[in-house]
Amino acid sequence: MTLRTLAAAVLLLLSPLAQAAGDIAAGKAKATVCIACHGANGVGISPMFPNLAGQKAAYLESQLKAFKSGQRKGANSAQMAPMVSTLSDQDMANLAAYFASLPAAK
Numbered sequence: 302m303t304l305r306t307l308a309a310a311v312l313l314l315l316s317p318l319a320q321a322a323g324d325i326a327a328g329k330a331k332a333t334v335c336i337a338c339h340g341a342n343g344v345g346i347s348p349m350f351p352n353l354a355g356q357k358a359a360y361l362e363s364q365l366k367a368f369k370s371g372q373r374k375g376a377n378s379a380q381m382a383p384m385v386s387t388l389s390d391q392d393m394a395n396l397a398a399y400f401a402s403l404p405a406a407k
């Protein structure tokens with residue numbers, strides 16, 4: 302194996318990791334449906350809708366995955382289930398990166 306093919310193989314192995322990092326711009330594009338409840342600036346429009354702005358991306362992503370898998374249920378999670386049903390893992394990472402990038406509510 303030449304150094305070049307070795308480097309290519311390493312890049313190929315790392316690419317899923319690179320993809321897992323959220324793309325803020327792509328997340329913003331997907332967030333139009335979310336702002337109906339979570340607010341245009343990621344601050345929930347009423348007390349029943351949690352703020353997303355400024356939250357840790359890893360937490361937001363894990364919660365989106367938990368809604369999708371059905372692992373997170375109860376309270377008002379039924380409202381979130383249809384929101385995440387069509388989202389890919391990459392979409393969820395992007396959305397998490399976008400909302401994490403917004404300034405937290407004071």
Ligand code: HEC
Nearest residue numbers: 334335337338349351361364365376377378380381384396
């Ligand atoms: C119909 C209103 C509604 C819409 C639209 C909506 N959500 Fe939610 N979301 C909720 C409610 C209600 C909760 C609280 C659920 C609970 O109590 O478990 C929530 C919770 C969350 C949480 C967990 C927050 C935390 O602190 O644990 C995340 C993350 C989230 N929503 C992201 C999104 C994203 C991303 C979208 C767009 C794809 C979206 N939501 C669209 C109503 C909505």
